[in-house]
Amino acid sequence: MNLHLQWTWFHRLGSPRWFYQKTQRWLPWLSFIMLSLLVAGLVWGLAYAPPDAKQGNSFRIIYVHVPASVVALAGYYLMAIAGAVGLIWRIKLSYMLMRSAAPIGAALTFIALVTGAIWGKPTWGAYWVWDARITSMLILLFLYIGVMALRHTYSSHEAADKASAILGLVGMVNVPIIYKSVDWWQTLHQPATIKFTGAPSMHPDMFMPLVVMIVGFYAFYAVSLILFTRAEILRREYRASWVKQLVTDKLAEK
Amino acid sequence: MYFDSLQQLIFMDGHGVYVWSAFIISIVVMVGLMVKPLCQKKQEFKNIQLHIKLQQVNQAATQKEALDASHS
Numbered sequence: 001m002n003l004h005l006q007w008t009w010f011h012r013l014g015s016p017r018w019f020y021q022k023t024q025r026w027l028p029w030l031s032f033i034m035l036s037l038l039v040a041g042l043v044w045g046l047a048y049a050p051p052d053a054k055q056g057n058s059f060r061i062i063y064v065h066v067p068a069s070v071v072a073l074a075g076y077y078l079m080a081i082a083g084a085v086g087l088i089w090r091i092k093l094s095y096m097l098m099r100s101a102a103p104i105g106a107a108l109t110f111i112a113l114v115t116g117a118i119w120g121k122p123t124w125g126a127y128w129v130w131d132a133r134i135t136s137m138l139i140l141l142f143l144y145i146g147v148m149a150l151r152h153t154y155s156s157h158e159a160a161d162k163a164s165a166i167l168g169l170v171g172m173v174n175v176p177i178i179y180k181s182v183d184w185w186q187t188l189h190q191p192a193t194i195k196f197t198g199a200p201s202m203h204p205d206m207f208m209p210l211v212v213m214i215v216g217f218y219a220f221y222a223v224s225l226i227l228f229t230r231a232e233i234l235r236r237e238y239r240a241s242w243v244k245q246l247v248t249d250k251l252a253e254k
Numbered sequence: 255m256y257f258d259s260l261q262q263l264i265f266m267d268g269h270g271v272y273v274w275s276a277f278i279i280s281i282v283v284m285v286g287l288m289v290k291p292l293c294q295k296k297q298e299f300k301n302i303q304l305h306i307k308l309q310q311v312n313q314a315a316t317q318k319e320a321l322d323a324s325h326s
Contacts, residue, residue, distance in 0.1 A: 046277070047255045047263055057266035060273045064280040103290075107283050115276040122272050220284060227291035234298035238305055247302045 014091040016233045017242050023226045030223050037216030044209035052206075061119040063210060065112060066193060067217035069137070072108035073175055075101055075221060076140065079147065080172045083165030093229075095161040096236065098168065099151065100228030104221060106144035113137055124188055132181040133189040136174060143171035157236065 045063035052059035079101035085094040116134065117127040128134070147164045154160035182191045193210070194200050200207050237243050257263040264270050 042277070046273070047257060050256055051267075057269040058272050060266070060269075061276045064277055068280065100291075104287055107287050111280045111283050114279055118272050118276045118279075122269055220287075224287045224291070227288065227295070231291045231294035231298055234295060234302065238298070238302045243302060244306055247299055247306065250299065251303065 014089075014093045016093050016096065016237050017240070019093055020230055020233050023230060027223065027226060030219060030226070034216060034219035034223050037212055037219055041209050041213035041216050045213060049206050049209050050203070055123055058119060058122040059206075061115050062193070063213045065115040065119060066210060067214045068108045068115065069112040070214055071217045071221050072105055072112055072137075072140065073178060074218075075105040075108065076143070076168075076172070076175055078225075079105060079144075080165075080168040083161075083168040086161060087165050087169075092236070093233075095157075095165070096229050096232040097225070098147070098161070098165060100225055100232050102144050102147040102164075104224050104228065106141060106148060108217075108221075109137060109141040109144060113141065129188050131187040131189050132185040133178065133187060136178040136181050139174050140171075140178060143167070143174060146171075 041063060046060055049060065049063075051057045079098050082094045082098040082101060085091055086098060113134070116137075120129065121127050147168050150164045150167060151160050154163065179192075181187070182189055191201075193202055202210070234243060255263070257266075264274070266273055
């Protein structure tokens with residue numbers, strides 16, 4: 001009985017209709033949380049946190065650089081796992097999530113690389129260095145772009161989804177390399193500020209706004225992923241009766 | 255606030271141009287990540303409306319054909 005209930009829950013979660021209707025209710029709340037956190041973190045980090053003893057005010061770039069990098073990496077896991085779930089259980093929604101996660105991940109990796117380059121100029125004296133961390137992040141960007149591009153290489157959705165999911169899974173090898181790159185190679189990039197084990201290497205006055213920004217970026221990721229997935233659901237399910245009903249109701253409202 | 259004036263906040267001891275450009279680029283990209291799916295959704299709604307209308311026109315045409323055939 002219990003097992004049966006669990007499986008209905010699992011299938012409901014995989015239903016595009018269920019996702020579309022539920023997220024309609026979640027979106028205003030999530031957007032509110034996202035905006036509050038990002039505005040608070042931004043003002044705190046830019047105007048109230050003290051400057052770094054060595055790097056001065058340029059260190060404030062950390063408040064977008066680190067959250068964007070953290071979420072870009074976590075987002076890769078999400079994309080790859082969604083692809084794997086699609087491959088194993090053939091759940092339509094998980095492929096839609098994988099598709100939607102790719103452009104967001106690519107954009108966040110782009111933010112991490114660009115803000116890192118801007119930070120590099122006053123700190124290292126160069127915008128770009130072929131350092132292990134930076135190079136592996138560039139590979140992450142190419143992997144995201146690869147998953148996005150594979151969509152257009154097949155005429156059928158199914159084949160394109162499978163190919164993207166496989167590329168996503170193979171590319172997962174890169175993620176631990178990025179995490180560990182600053183420990184494995186003696187490079188220019190500074191070691192991790194936040195560690196899973198042990199205290200952060202930052203004063204709480206600087207660390208707290210960073211935590212707010214990271215949580216804010218996760219909320220942003222959730223909102224953006226939901227928005228992209230809803231558009232993808234409409235694109236793929238346009239023949240479904242509930243989608244047609246939705247569109248006709250919207251027309252009637254006008 | 256850490257800075258004494260708004261000018262200091264903008265200038266940031268010479269680092270302002272780096273810090274502000276990094277934040278502005280990030281904000282522009284993030285706003286894009288919100289606006290793009292919303293535009294896509296709007297476009298999909300239009301496409302589906304067109305699809306429904308086409309279906310209705312097709313249905314009407316086949317009904318008319320069937321009616322004409324029964325008369326002749």
